[in-house]
Amino acid sequence: MNYKIWFDKELGVARFKVLAMLTEEDVNEYIPGLNKLLRGKEYRCVLGDLSENPPGMLDGSARKAFKSQAKELDWDKIAFFGAAPASRMLAKAAVFALGMSKITRFFKTEEEAISWLKGEK
Numbered sequence: 017m018n019y020k021i022w023f024d025k026e027l028g029v030a031r032f033k034v035l036a037m038l039t040e041e042d043v044n045e046y047i048p049g050l051n052k053l054l055r056g057k058e059y060r061c062v063l064g065d066l067s068e069n070p071p072g073m074l075d076g077s078a079r080k081a082f083k084s085q086a087k088e089l090d091w092d093k094i095a096f097f098g099a100a101p102a103s104r105m106l107a108k109a110a111v112f113a114l115g116m117s118k119i120t121r122f123f124k125t126e127e128e129a130i131s132w133l134k135g136e137k
Contacts, residue, residue, distance in 0.1 A: 018042050024063070029133060030054050033065040040077035045083040061133050065126070066107075067098030071124035073132045078111070079113045086114045094120040 025028075030053040032135060054060040074082060094116070098108060104122050109116040111120045123129040 017045070021048050021049045021053065022045055027063070027130060028057075028059065029063045029134070031063045031065070033068070035068055038074050038105065039076045040075070040081040043074070043078045043081040044079050047082075047088060051088060051090065054091065056124040061093045061095070062091055063126075063133060064096040065098055065131055066092065067097055082110075083114065086116065089116070093117065093133055095123060095133050096120070097123040097129040111129060 018036050018038050019032055019042055021030065021032045030050045032050060038046075050062055054062075096104075096107065099122060108117075108122060111117050113114050121129070124131065129132055
């Protein structure tokens with residue numbers, strides 16, 4: 017498992033941290049896992065920590081799995097922080113291609129990401 021997911025009760029958001037290059041198996045586990053954490057919540061937000069991610073973040077099979085899983089996402093907002101500039105650029109392109117750019121933002125710091133999630137409920 018190349019990630020960690022949990023619900024942050026203090027912030028009221030689901031969190032995930034990428035620890036290494038994500039595989040197809042990782043994607044097929046963590047997206048349903050985040051959905052489960054957010055089930056029944058009035059405000060479904062995700063805070064993603066990409067500070068330890070390798071360039072690319074997803075291998076080829078993981079990208080296909082993410083595209084397949086994207087239709088299962090029922091989240092209000094997604095804030096990512098900590099990605100290297102090249103990874104952030106690739107992730108923004110993927111987010112746009114998946115039609116998620118209206119609910120997704122990228123930030124340099126965790127504080128900025130949290131502020132955005134809390135400020136525009």
